[in-house]
Amino acid sequence: MTTRIYFATHQIGDVAFSSLQEALHEFDLGILEDYKQTEKGVMGQTLLVRTSQGEYILKGNPLYVGQLQEEQFFAQQLAKHTAIPVPVPYLLQKNTDLLGWSYAIMPRLPGKHLYDSSLQTTLGQDEQEEIASMLAHSLIELHRWKVPDAGEYDPIAERIVPFAGTYLDWLYGTIRHWLLDAQKYSVITDADIAWVDEQLSHAEAAFGAMPVPGFVMGDFKVENFVIQKVGSHASDWRISGLFDFTTSYFGDGTADLTKMTAMYIHKNQPELAKRFLYTYRELVCADDEERCKQFAVRLGIHLLYQRILVWGEAKATNRVTWEADLPFAVWAQRYINSVLELID
Structure with missing residues (x-):
């Protein structure tokens, strides 16, 4: 659940170009151009993905059942309750057949980290x-x-x-x-x-x-x-x-x-x-x-x-x-x- 603390991690590892392209096609997000692990990715769960339509973050291999559903809920609700930009649409694929685990794709938000x-x-x-x-x-x-x-x-x-x-x-x-x-x-x-x-x-x-x-x-x-x-x-x-x-x-x-x-x-x-x-x-x-x-x-x-x-x-x-x-x-x-x- 949300309030448990996890010191372990589920890294997503290597993702095949063709599989990632298929994942993008599911949500009509364009032609894959490039992708890489994010520098400060959450416990190795995120990829920065660049397509013909823009830049996205893919987050996968959840730590526990329901992690991505929770994040989707909070992103959607915060978009309604506040004016602070959050990653919406938060596109969720629960099926594990394609990549071996469920995943979410969301827009990459602009800006820099304060530590930059x-x-x-x-x-x-x-x-x-x-x-x-x-x-x-x-x-x-x-x-x-x-x-x-x-x-x-x-x-x-x-x-x-x-x-x-x-x-x-x-x-x-x-x-x-x-x-x-x-x-x-x-x-x-x-x-x-x-x-x-x-x-x-x-x-x-x-x-x-x-x-x-x-x-x-x-x-x-x-x-x-x-x-x-x-x-x-x-x-x-x-x-x-x-x-x-x-x-x-x-x-x-x-x-x-x-x-x-x-x-x-x-x-x-x-x-x-x-x-x-x-x-x-x-x-x-x-x-x-x-x-x-x-x-x-x-x-x-x-x-x-x-x-x-x-x-x-x-x-x-x-x-x-x-x-x-x-x-x-x-x-x-x-x-x-x-x-x-x-x-x-």
Whole structure:
């Protein structure tokens, strides 16, 4: 389902020219001219395809049954609920006879990734800050898509299904699951677990006062959107394409702030992290001091969840980039405090 985390991958491997041409014919997408693996493709699942009619992205060999149906649903619905460009039409072929797996073909969206070297060498600080603000505004637009109950899209039932129990049950259960999983690869002490439980307990009231559940992309990061400048001013940058909705669900939109924040912090750009977070906070708080406090508390929990995943993966793959003997609670608390200080 959408909210599961997959560390494995199903790469599409080599695709025969003739088979790909036949796949294009099924959707009347022209004569195949060229194709190659995308440079930052999602887990090796995507091809950039050029035909006589234009450029397309083919995504195939899904990680789980229903992955492409989910993405099709979210792409189609976001096209209705927001003005942010998404890959529609999202053309889906469920039959596996031709390529050996089901696949989707969608238009290649224009623009560049924020990490693109041609952007990084030309963007001034003022434009970088305007882009950070623009990304916060874009998230607000995404999060305005509201549903009655927190949950996820079920491709079998073809509808949004509420989580079993409450949103808090699901979120806290997921956090505790990955904390215990991290124990398989690292030292997670009873003190660490007690500290995490204390953070979760402290945040219960903030989540209880959470607004109506809204769309959460679940993986809002530079790899999953492209941007374009639509005018001559520093503030004229826009998201020109948003994609990859494998981990999307409905809950607390604050969760979508963590990955861009982590990127800015990792690149030693705390001023951009501050601009991004502060812009979002001001839009959702509307000068309500209590709402701002609740926002900060909920953000702290989502940052904690992210730290657990980062810790577990780094320990499991032996790619630790911090003091190896630092206790988890100390390491996580330092990071969370450093982020929350940016909006204090």
